[in-house]
Amino acid sequence: MRTFFIVIVLFGIGAFPSGAQAQSLGWQAFAQVKSETKFFKNEGVYVLTPKFDEKIKSLEGMYFSLRGYYIPTEVHSDKWIVMSKVPMSQCFFCGGAGPESIAMINFKGKAPKFKTDQIITVRGKLRLNDSNLDELNFILDDSELVTAPSK
Template sequence: MKKSSLLIAMVLCAGSILAQGKVDMWENFAKTKFEPKYYEKLGEYLFYPTFPADIKALEGKEITIQGFYVPFAPEDGTYIIISKYPMSQCFFCGGGGPESIAEVNFAKDSRKFQVDDLITIKGKLKLNAENMDHVNFILTDAVLVSK
């Protein structure tokens, strides 16, 4: 009886540990604090991030994130934007904040996406606190995991 109870407890603990292994990067990004600072180039206030230590520890490491394709990109098309939310709720069009979007720079040419395609991307995390031409969370050398 003791052996079967121990076995059941081990299985339950293992399941709990495995469930915790999947990290929601959007939840991590949401820990970032933003403060308004004056941006000379535009002559207005913009929100600048202060990244917490656990996010700073991920910089340069490979992460996986799932998000919705948002059709916002520069004219040269070198990157795409993904959002935690569909387009109607994204940072640019709805109520999401800057922690709800990420810039994706693919290692190779990416497939073309449709608005609100839910895609999973893997890439190296780069944090951006100063260059206002780019978003705060950037994935470099990215690859499409699933569409």
């Protein structure tokens, strides 16, 4: 079954930080990515996808920390979750935020259980995605939970 992760547009302009600075900025770094229209032959559709420039590509593989809200999905996994910069009512899927405000979090082991809109902080290795429609544009692999308030 195809997952629902088709990320359409990324917004953002401005100077882009580098190295350790970027790792601490998380969501702000994602917001600076622009987009382009790309044809996906296997799907037979044109989709606006992120256009990763050399500045953000240079950050791929670095560890980022993100603090945000847990967003439940219809596709259940014991290895990954979706988190958002904003609560569910305002997120990319349910509200007016852009796709730069969501990230796929792939845990090293089994994903912890969270409640909708529970605020969490995770740390993982950045992977960028502009071609797999089954994943989000921004992915943290080998992630670990840093903090989560008690339920």
